[in-house]
Amino acid sequence: MQEHDLSFVRAQMVAEQAPPLRERGLVRWLRKNLFANITDTIFTLIGLFIIFSIVPPVLNWAFFNAQWFGTDRTFCATVVQGGMQPEGWSGACWAFVRAKFLQFMVGRYPVDERWRVYLTGLIFVALLVPMLMPRVPRKGLNAILLFLVFPIVGFFLLSGGYFGLREVPTPLWGGLTVTLVLAYVGIAVSLPFGIVLALGRRSQMPVVKLICIIFIETMRGVPLITILFMASVMLPLFLPPGTTFDKLLRALIGVALFASAYMAEVIRGGLQAIPKGQYEGADALGLSYWQKTNLIVLPQAIKLVIPGIVNTFIGLFKDTSLVYIIGMFDLLGAVRLNFADANWASAQTPITGLVFAGFIFWLFCFGMSRYSIFMERRLDTGHKR
């Protein structure tokens, strides 16, 4: 006879249960990340308070209360300010940006010639995009087109005076066009020139080395604003009267030389990071100086300093707005120039214009930064940490 065993032994497995509420899903995430202990909780609450006190007013200003359409300042001013908005209204004056948008993009370029700017931009994008995509073949040809052919084509298209194109003097250029021209020339010149200067500075030849050091240290020792100022104010005094050469060209040369000096130092950092064994190995293989540099040293050095190079590019891109002080109107300059238009003067105009300019700058700089991260990952061969 079998007696019942009174001790409790479970015969079946208990069905799996969901974890307790506080250990799963959103609650767990909140508890772990936002309210794990008292300090976290306090900071979370402070953070939430800040977010809720900043974000809704910003959204209200930028979107919900914003004035999107209009033809003059009355659309962006309250009744007391001589406009049509209700008392206490505050919102972005996007109507101002709409009215001036093309001016912000191409400056005072003559209206019926603006297709030339658009065409130049289109060619640039058509050459740049395949250049940036690693999958697309024929990088050599692409580079030649982008860095040798495009500047010439772009120059003739933009400035005209040949092939039946009307001449458009550079004071009429402006807006984003000038920003991009300055940045493109600065970047396209500074990278090769910077490499040469960096190699020169590490050269065994005393004269070359001295010249490179003097150039780099002089350029790095002077603010860009001074270089631009020298180029625009002092240079005409040294030249024979009547020989004025273009203000944009002067600024371009100034910016390019300045960026080259910085680039040279960034690349020198990369060159110094290459172990001596690499140089000796190349020597042992019987490679010449240029073979050694091109095949062994530079590919490794440049890969190492991509963040530094892009940093310099982004800095250069933003520095271009300094040309405002020599009376040239890049994107920021064009925006600020239009603050002087009494037809649009209102309490909201300046802030709207500056937010717009800031957004465009951010777009470009953020794009450059993301691309550099992508490039770093792609080129990261074997030193993963």
Add this chain to the structure above:
Amino acid sequence: MKKLITALLGSAVAIAAAPASAATLDDVKSKGYVQCGVSTGLAGFSAPDDSGDWTGLDVDYCRAVAAAIFDDPDAVRFTALTAKERFTALQSGEVDILSRNTTWTISRDTALGLNFAGVTYYDGQGFMINAKKLQGINSALQLSGAAVCVQSGTTTELNLADYFKANNMEYNPVVFEKLEEVNAAYDSGRCDVYTTDQSGLYAIRLTLANPDDHVVLPEIISKEPLGPVVRHGDDQWFDIAKWVYFAMLNAEEYGITQDNLDEMLKSDNPNISRMLGTEEGSKLAADLGLEEDWVVRIIRHVGNYGEIFERNVGAESPLKINRGINALWTKGGIQYGPPIR
């Protein structure tokens, strides 16, 4: 030290200027346009409109010069110049004429080798206060101890210091470099008083949140006669620069406007027919180096002084500045055009 630099700059400018005295009019005619230096944006004086064309009082003066020479107000190219660049640009021949709200002073007229062609706008530094905050103040002499917003690196800052010192008053300067920053600081109440040229105060009122709370005080603490400038050494060009402006003043005095120009051309008034070049055998225009109908061209394309004033800074513009001392001498102002005869 500052004096030394000024002297050095001045002499450098003078040296550079010396050979650039060839006939500017011939140069201008051969290149087909007038190169005009304007400011990098000043409401009512030089600012771009929605299509990007320059407009303003200073701009219209240059258009008048172009109209007088070429019968085309668009035969002019504008160079935007900062305050620091403007004189070099004129001396080095980069611009033919500088119409950039430039104050006429003796040192500029002599040491810098410039000639001022007249005063297109009599300006002066003034004060604007927030009347809600500072109640009961109706004179700048009551401003002792006030926080004053001012743009740095301008003569405005110096005039301000002089004025308060001369009147034994204390003040706290709140200095910014950029105009927008000064405006924002004043509007948000960081300072009680805003000082700049009066024409600027009117422009700034447009950007304030509650413009009715602010009043411009009656005191003018500096003289700022603004006018177009040419280089030393070319008297013919100087004459043209002067008389284009005087012609606009005279046209207003005799009531010649863009609208009634065609009737005026038939006028028997000898003053008018002499001015408009309809008088027989007149050598006035030829002596100036221009065509017979130079005044007609100016009026047709640009208008008389009153018209460009009202259009750009006066009642027809958002600035709504009163004529004040810029009215004609016949109407209580001090704008006075010498006779054309």
